[in-house]
Amino acid sequence: MGLRKPPLYDVHADAGATFTEFGGWDMPVEYDSIKAEHAAVRESVGIFDVSHMSEIEVSGPDATALMQRLTTNDVTALEPGDSQYSAIVNDEGVIVDDTVVYRLPDRDERVYLFVPNAGHDEEMYDRWTSFRDDWDLDATVEDVTEDWAMFAVQGPDALDSVTDAAPDAALGDLSKFQATFADVAGVECWVARTGYTGEDGFELLCPWADAETVWAALEATPCGLGSRDTLRLEMGYLLSGQDFDPETEPRTPYEAGIGFVVDLDTEFVGRDALERRREAGVEETFVGFALLDRGVPRHGYDIANSDGEVIGVVTSGTMSPTLSEPIGLGYVPVEYADDETEVSVLVRGREKRAVIVTPPFIN
Amino acid sequence: MFEIPDDRKYLESHEWTTTEGDAVKIGISDFAQDELGDVVFVELPAEGDELAAGEEFGVVESIKAVSDLYAPISGTVTAVNEELFDAPELLNDDPYGDGWMLAVEPADTSEFDDLLSPEEYREQTE
Numbered sequence: 001m002g003l004r005k006p007p008l009y010d011v012h013a014d015a016g017a018t019f020t021e022f023g024g025w026d027m028p029v030e031y032d033s034i035k036a037e038h039a040a041v042r043e044s045v046g047i048f049d050v051s052h053m054s055e056i057e058v059s060g061p062d063a064t065a066l067m068q069r070l071t072t073n074d075v076t077a078l079e080p081g082d083s084q085y086s087a088i089v090n091d092e093g094v095i096v097d098d099t100v101v102y103r104l105p106d107r108d109e110r111v112y113l114f115v116p117n118a119g120h121d122e123e124m125y126d127r128w129t130s131f132r133d134d135w136d137l138d139a140t141v142e143d144v145t146e147d148w149a150m151f152a153v154q155g156p157d158a159l160d161s162v163t164d165a166a167p168d169a170a171l172g173d174l175s176k177f178q179a180t181f182a183d184v185a186g187v188e189c190w191v192a193r194t195g196y197t198g199e200d201g202f203e204l205l206c207p208w209a210d211a212e213t214v215w216a217a218l219e220a221t222p223c224g225l226g227s228r229d230t231l232r233l234e235m236g237y238l239l240s241g242q243d244f245d246p247e248t249e250p251r252t253p254y255e256a257g258i259g260f261v262v263d264l265d266t267e268f269v270g271r272d273a274l275e276r277r278r279e280a281g282v283e284e285t286f287v288g289f290a291l292l293d294r295g296v297p298r299h300g301y302d303i304a305n306s307d308g309e310v311i312g313v314v315t316s317g318t319m320s321p322t323l324s325e326p327i328g329l330g331y332v333p334v335e336y337a338d339d340e341t342e343v344s345v346l347v348r349g350r351e352k353r354a355v356i357v358t359p360p361f362i363n
Numbered sequence: 364m365f366e367i368p369d370d371r372k373y374l375e376s377h378e379w380t381t382t383e384g385d386a387v388k389i390g391i392s393d394f395a396q397d398e399l400g401d402v403v404f405v406e407l408p409a410e411g412d413e414l415a416a417g418e419e420f421g422v423v424e425s426i427k428a429v430s431d432l433y434a435p436i437s438g439t440v441t442a443v444n445e446e447l448f449d450a451p452e453l454l455n456d457d458p459y460g461d462g463w464m465l466a467v468e469p470a471d472t473s474e475f476d477d478l479l480s481p482e483e484y485r486e487q488t489e
Binding site for chain 1: 403404448
């Protein structure tokens, strides 16, 4: 089967983008320079096409019950227009995916839209519908991934950019993780003050067919997913399939540093396992590190202690474009997790000195 | 589309050589730097090290990729462009000039015959 393409594939190609595969989608990785695109987001504003992200809508009388039982956070805390970061775990409490759950304005009943990672739409649709049927809940689950294009406008000037395109909406009044429907260049979009870069910004969902109109209305530097990765890495944000993965990097939210999305006062799949894990305490935990020697840490490299004993693995690494220093993320035993602990990273088999740093790496 | 100067020879793996007096300079091509994207790290041998034609002699890393460097010819390293350690972006900005990597005293000049001419390399990158 060929790769899926975002609605603006040709627009990106015409703008000189190079493409690569992300979760089964052929997506722009950079237009001209990852460093320049990274800097645009840190210093002014950039726009990403993130239409490869999945979208699942859940509605009906039991929508809340279904969402509550399949995500770790407390969805009953959401008012219309609110959103929350959450995790989806299996029976063992291992993260299957992370997601943002939006509560849309009520129609006849509570309606949720959640955004699993790229390529997870079918798996999540199956998970939601099979649990719904097993529990005999009255909820409608729709995979709307290819109904919605999704763009992220990120950076200190993001508010100006979206306000220019949507002058009638008071988007500046939205606090972080709040969202609203807004008219952007005549297209009704779901606009949320969320993002994955550490900067102020907005994520917009617009109808697939109107993607070009909305994209053209948002004045910002086009950025590929290469800079999205360096930006999120500087913040220490998790990347699905790399920093956690039920097959290759099975981790609980406590190990992955997102225990704050687990509400044990709610009933959800994996809750009891997570309660046991929390009581037992974690043996390994997610950390950041900075390389002190020259080199670039990469996914899969070993982390060693000062005796040269391998204690962990790098899950993400890069040369930070902001700091011009090599940084990375990975898992180590908790006794090595304190800031300034000296470790080493085996860069193509050669030991490079490193020091543990709690992310974010930038202020 | 990519600059391929006529005054040098090339390897299929995108390194170039050019002769300057007794020394042979080595670097990577415009095509290679463009494929790599923003170069952020370069690892090179030291002065006095020996290169063997076709063997790895270093590494160049961009934000998105790691690439081994291969020696176009055998010889002894007589100079290293240490500016690249602090400013690896020179490889993007000026791959045939300030982005040179090594100067080498060749061991066997007949090895030049095995390298690609500019025309042959141009065909490869088209």
